[in-house]
Each structure stands twice: as structure tokens, then as C-alpha cells.
Amino acid sequence: MIKPRNMMLLGLVLLILSPLVLPSYQITLLNYIGLYALVVLGLVLLTGVGGMTSFGQAAFVGLGAYTTAYLTTTQQLPEWLAWTAGSPWIALVFGLLLTAVVALLLGALTLKLSGHYLPLGTIAWGISLYYLFGTLSSMGGHTGVSGLPSLQLFGISLDKGEKIFYLIWAAVTGAILISRNLLNSREGRAIRALKGGQLMAESMGVNTFRSKMAVFLISALFAGLSGWLYAHTQRFVNPTPFGLSMGIDYLFMALIGGVGSVWGALLGAGVLTMLKQWLQDLLPILLGSDGQYESIVFGLLIVFMMQRAPGGLWSLVIRLIPARYQADTRLVVNDAAADLPRRPLPAQGTLVLEAMNVTRRFGGLVANNKMNLQLHAGEVLALIGPNGAGKSTMFNQLSSVDTPTEGEVRFLGQSLKGKNSRAVASMGMSRTFQHVKLLPAMSALENVALGAHMRGNQGVISASLHLEREEEQRLLKEAKHQLERVGLGAYLYEEAGSLALGQQRILEIARALCADPCVLLLDEPAAGLRFQEKQALSDLIKKLKTEGIAILLVEHDMDFVMGLVDRIVVMEFGEKIAEGLPEEIQTNPAVLEAYLGGAE
Structure with missing residues (x-):
């Protein structure tokens, strides 16, 4: 039997060997898939996990691309920027900083919106940034900027697709690890709780606005990194790839792959990219080149797929993979972990x-x-x-x-x-709800661990870098203790949504008790x-x-x-x-x- 971890290692080896055996055209497609996957990973966190729909991610890609285009091609930089000397790597830092500042400002304006107003708000600022890119004469207007330098890494010029391939996919791998680490943490549970309702999350001690801002910022940074890589892959930048149309495509990629899955981001980016390419090659042969038949057929295919697989293609893939080959995603509880401190009860x-x-x-x-x-x-x-x-x-x-x-x-x-x-x-003071408010797709253990949110203090950065394991084990041990305390110790890894109503109400009490x-x-x-x-x-x-x-x-x-x-x-x-x-x-x-x- 092949272990899931070995299958992942096999996939990584195949990825490393790809530039050595595949033709340049295929490598170019893989590069685009990697660039798109970076953005879609952010959307998985923002939309699939956090429940906030954004049509403006392409604008953040543009911020990363245009920042490096300006710093690496402008002949006479202002004095306060002259020290950068046109370095793409310094431009990366500036691009991510600018993206973070803009994301914080836009997040402060739009994340307090709810319902359909939030996606409409993202459309508004996405369009605004797109037109800003096109009206900046210093950035070539709608004509764009050419002549960006190729990246240099350890003395090697990444001037071809086969060379920059490794950097793109190293960035994707890093983003996947950050996303998985974050989701399997105290901060990740807080972000996932956003879809369960802000009232429930706030009652568990979650600062919902902070959690929204954190996931919005991370998704923007992933997009900004993708823009930087895109600019030095193409070595040319114009506003076209950063408009609303591309923002919608990114959302389609997330939906096709599985908006709630990290691996769905890769699958969606790959399927959409390849499907578009096949349609563009095949349909003109069958139907002629006079119309945009690929857009029509593509739209119909997406509607069909959303009806047949609303959870995305990744959910279908998981069903097809035998259970023995699937990774065990259950959280391991270390019973030897230290106990959390308890507040003294009043007399x-x-x-x-x-x-x-x-x-x-x-x-x-x-x-x-x-x-x-x-x-x-x-x-x-x-x-x-x-x-x-x-x-x-x-x-x-x-x-x-x-x-x-x-x-x-x-x-x-x-x-x-x-x-x-x-x-x-x-x-x-802790509480339950008249109508049960649980996260049905999460295990009973994770639902109850959410109640201990206030009893931890490790933040998003620690979670993303996997540095909060000791505290996480203490929180999980407490959650297990509370489940056993209320008689649900046998249901640690059962999905909360699969429990009977009576068990769900008891589960809510266990979650409340986890707050001590x-x-x-x-x-x-x-x-x-x-x-x-x-x-x-x-x-x-x-x-x-x-x-x-x-x-x-x-x-x-x-x-x-x-x-x-x-x-x-x-x-x-x-x-x-x-x-x-x-x-x-x-x-x-x-x-x-x-x-x-x-x-x-």
C-alpha cells in the first residue's frame, strides 16, 4: 500500500522533473497554472473558508506586478527609492508592503459590509484599481511597460520558463504549507467560524473583524506575490490581466476545483487553464473563427459542473480515491500536554x-x-x-x-x-444558542476547541509558520477533556453535522465549557x-x-x-x-x- 505522504512526495518529484522532460509550451502552461493557483489559494481562504466573496483579487495581482515594473524599469527613481537600484527582490518587498497597506485600507472600508454589499464593494475597488493602472502615464497607460529584467537567483538568470518554473512552484508550495498550517490552528478555527455566524464566533471570544482582516490580507499577499512573479515571467505588464474579468476567472477556478479545499485551488487553476486552451484550439476548427465560441461553451460547462458537483472537482476526486490512500486528517491529541490554567470559581x-x-x-x-x-x-x-x-x-x-x-x-x-x-x-460568561450554531463540516473536537479560543494567544504568523504546536496541543487536550466531561468522548472525530440534535446541544455546552x-x-x-x-x-x-x-x-x-x-x-x-x-x-x-x- 502506498502511503498518502509517499504519494505527495511522488507528485513533488514529478513536478521537479517536469522542466527536464516536457516541451516549453507545456512548461509555460504549468507556469501559468502556478501563478493562478497562488491567487486561488487566497480565494479558498477568503471565500471558501472565511465566507467572504471577492471579485477584486486580480487588482492585487496588478499591484504586485506594477510595483516591480516601476522600480525595475524607471530610469530616474526618486531619491528615496534610488537605493533600490532596480532590484526585483527589493521590488518584491515593496510590492508586498504596498499590497498589504492597500488591503488594510480596502478591508477597513469593505469588510464591515455584509450580504451582497461585500462582493459589490470588491467589484467597486477592483474596477477602480484597474482603471488606475491604465491611467498612470508613468506606467505606460493601457500600452503597458516592457523591458522588465529577468530574475537573478544565486547567480542564475531565470530568463526562461524552464528556469523560473521552480521559483513559481516553490512559491506555490510555500503558500500551500502556510494555508494548511493556518487552517489547522486556533486562528484557522476562528476564520472558519466566520461562516457559522459572527454572533456565535464573538460569543466564543473571536475578534471577527480581526479574523476577516487577517484572511483578507493573506489572500491579497498571495495575489501580490503572483503579480510579481507574473511580471518577471512575462517581462511586460499592462492592465488587461488585472481587470474584473480576470477576477471572475479566479473565482471560477476556486469554484471548479473546490472553494473549500487547498488542493482544490491547484485543481481548479489547472482545469480552467487547460480547458480554456483546449477550447481555443478545438472550437475554431469545428465552428469557425468568427465568434467567441469558447466563452459560450466554457460558460455552459461551468453551469453544468456547478449543478453536478457544487462542491467542486476535488470532492469528486476524494470520493474516487480509495480510503487507504487518503491522508488521515484527524487532529492528534497529545494527552501529555500541559493543562491550560483555570480561573478560580467564585465562592x-x-x-x-x-x-x-x-x-x-x-x-x-x-x-x-x-x-x-x-x-x-x-x-x-x-x-x-x-x-x-x-x-x-x-x-x-x-x-x-x-x-x-x-x-x-x-x-x-x-x-x-x-x-x-x-x-x-x-x-x-459563556453561552449556548436557541438554534444550534455549530460548524457542521468540522469535527466535534474542532468545534469544542473553538470555545478555548480566548485561552490561547498565538497569532496568525505563528500559526502560518507552524510555531504554535505546543499551545495548540494544550487547546486540543482541553477540548477532548470537555467532550469526555459531557459524555461525548466517543465522538471526537465525528463531523458535528452528523450528530443527533441532542448530541449537538450537548456539544454546544462542551464548547461553552471549554472557555472555562x-x-x-x-x-x-x-x-x-x-x-x-x-x-x-x-x-x-x-x-x-x-x-x-x-x-x-x-x-x-x-x-x-x-x-x-x-x-x-x-x-x-x-x-x-x-x-x-x-x-x-x-x-x-x-x-x-x-x-x-x-x-x-
Whole structure:
């Protein structure tokens, strides 16, 4: 049996031998595939993983290309640039710096957009940069710049496709390693969490804007590097390859290969490049050379493929490869790794969470009106009421997802005014969601490890260079511990989306516990569960209570609540109508009238 790693080594050897055995034309195609793959790798991270669609990546390619064209061909550089002496390697540094600055500025403007506004924003600045390239007279306008020098490396002139081939594919290999390292890390999980919803990610302590900016910057740098290589491969630059049309082609490459896969980027770049070439060669013979038949046929083929393989060609390839030849992508957990530090829990009975006259208005609608409640360490408090009572709104005030119009919420003695859900999570409050918010394609282990995001501090650079392995093992060990703690230890490597609803709700609790909270907020945890699943959930909550965690649960299932909690707060029409022990609530006339439909 051939091991997956050996198959990868075999592919690398074939790549190294390619310039020695293939004709120049084929090497040229491979060079273009490598250049395109660099850009598409960035799109896989940005669009496939981060969920942000960009049509403007070609403009970043242009920034890298035009920067080196200017620095290497201008006869009289400004004094502050004269020291570069036309060096392409210094131009690479300048190109990446310029690309990073522009990406940061554009990201600050567009990444706060959502829905269809984000891709429209990328179209806008992509077109703007394209026309900027064409209007710069110093850069030859639409005619372009010629006479770029060939690259020199270790005294060897990379003036032919066969020579620069190795540099292009070394850059692609490096980008693949960086991408894979990043995705299999704490920062990578944060980026992947963006597709699961910003509310969920922020509640786990993820700075979603920072994660968006990080992946946007990386994708732009990959594109800028591709532009630099393109310029010194062609030794000529004009605006044509950096317009919206090419930006759309890059997206097509990602979709064709598999927008969620690093290897799909290579496959998509190769298939699209070769397919275009074959159509351009074949269709004029069959249909004549009077029309753009290749564009028509190409478009129809893409539509057909998107219908038959919406996950891209890589997903089809994976299905065809026997399981024994596929790499084992499961994360290995080192049980000998050091434990993460834990926060000290407040003493039993300590007041940890308090709502004081909390009122929330939405225009003329009063969703919460002068709500008061208290939660103590080691206590289970239920917030119940009929549908529309304002429970979820109150839950959002307590977790800083929303801000009270009047009144105040205090957590561990501190006011939560001006604090967002991420800040509150770092203080020791964790939560689940009424509608389960998991990343279904990720394993249970990875989903739970996301909850420990705040307990790590290694950044994007460390993750990309694979320097955060020690911390990563500590985070994974904690995630495994929490899964075992809630009874899901046998499902470490199962996809979260394949678990039953009851298991998914327990999985959310494990993720919340991974943040090491002293207060746990559960939003309708028993909704949709069968009797035995409710029993398992009840046993888990009782266990957490004995460990000293304060738990507030929002529920409307009276049977589930009564034998579980210490106290109950009942809401109706946004107001508290009763508070007390379960047996008191069961006989309260106001509760029976409002919640149970009236006393007999």
C-alpha cells in the first residue's frame, strides 16, 4: 500500500522533473497554472473558508506586478527609492508592503459590509484599481511597460520558463504549507467560524473583524506575490490581466476545483487553464473563427459542473480515491500536554450576575420592562415564560449581545455597559444558542476547541509558520477533556453535522465549557429533545452545578425545569410576574394563568 505522504512526495518529484522532460509550451502552461493557483489559494481562504466573496483579487495581482515594473524599469527613481537600484527582490518587498497597506485600507472600508454589499464593494475597488493602472502615464497607460529584467537567483538568470518554473512552484508550495498550517490552528478555527455566524464566533471570544482582516490580507499577499512573479515571467505588464474579468476567472477556478479545499485551488487553476486552451484550439476548427465560441461553451460547462458537483472537482476526486490512500486528517491529541490554567470559581453563594431594572425598547415595543434577577455561584436559575414573553431578549441583555435601553446588568461586580459579547466571554460568561450554531463540516473536537479560543494567544504568523504546536496541543487536550466531561468522548472525530440534535446541544455546552466559565447561559437547551436526551441533559446540568458553575437557563418546558433548578423567574409580556422555588411557582396563580392557561 502506498502511503498518502509517499504519494505527495511522488507528485513533488514529478513536478521537479517536469522542466527536464516536457516541451516549453507545456512548461509555460504549468507556469501559468502556478501563478493562478497562488491567487486561488487566497480565494479558498477568503471565500471558501472565511465566507467572504471577492471579485477584486486580480487588482492585487496588478499591484504586485506594477510595483516591480516601476522600480525595475524607471530610469530616474526618486531619491528615496534610488537605493533600490532596480532590484526585483527589493521590488518584491515593496510590492508586498504596498499590497498589504492597500488591503488594510480596502478591508477597513469593505469588510464591515455584509450580504451582497461585500462582493459589490470588491467589484467597486477592483474596477477602480484597474482603471488606475491604465491611467498612470508613468506606467505606460493601457500600452503597458516592457523591458522588465529577468530574475537573478544565486547567480542564475531565470530568463526562461524552464528556469523560473521552480521559483513559481516553490512559491506555490510555500503558500500551500502556510494555508494548511493556518487552517489547522486556533486562528484557522476562528476564520472558519466566520461562516457559522459572527454572533456565535464573538460569543466564543473571536475578534471577527480581526479574523476577516487577517484572511483578507493573506489572500491579497498571495495575489501580490503572483503579480510579481507574473511580471518577471512575462517581462511586460499592462492592465488587461488585472481587470474584473480576470477576477471572475479566479473565482471560477476556486469554484471548479473546490472553494473549500487547498488542493482544490491547484485543481481548479489547472482545469480552467487547460480547458480554456483546449477550447481555443478545438472550437475554431469545428465552428469557425468568427465568434467567441469558447466563452459560450466554457460558460455552459461551468453551469453544468456547478449543478453536478457544487462542491467542486476535488470532492469528486476524494470520493474516487480509495480510503487507504487518503491522508488521515484527524487532529492528534497529545494527552501529555500541559493543562491550560483555570480561573478560580467564585465562592458558593456569591452573587455573580445581576439585572437591575433592565428595560429594552424597540421603537414603541417594550420587550423587557424593569426586569430584575440575580444569579449566585453554584445555583441553577430558570427564566421561563410563554412564547413572546421576552425571554430571548432578556438573555441577550445578560450576555451583552444587546444593550438595555434603561437599567444595568452587572457581572462579577462590574457593569456590562459598553462591553460586547466578546469582552463578557473573556470575563467568564459563556453561552449556548436557541438554534444550534455549530460548524457542521468540522469535527466535534474542532468545534469544542473553538470555545478555548480566548485561552490561547498565538497569532496568525505563528500559526502560518507552524510555531504554535505546543499551545495548540494544550487547546486540543482541553477540548477532548470537555467532550469526555459531557459524555461525548466517543465522538471526537465525528463531523458535528452528523450528530443527533441532542448530541449537538450537548456539544454546544462542551464548547461553552471549554472557555472555562464561571457562569453558563443556556438558551432553551431542551428544545426538540426526546425524553432520554432531556434526562441526559438534566444529569449534565446537575453535575456542572456540583462543580460550582452558576447556570441560567431559558426554557418553556416546565416539566424539564421543575425537578432541575433551584429557583425560577417567570416572565410574561416582558415583565417578571413571579419568582421563587419550583414548588412555589407550580402553585402561583399568576403563573398558572399566564403560563399554564389558568388554574382549575
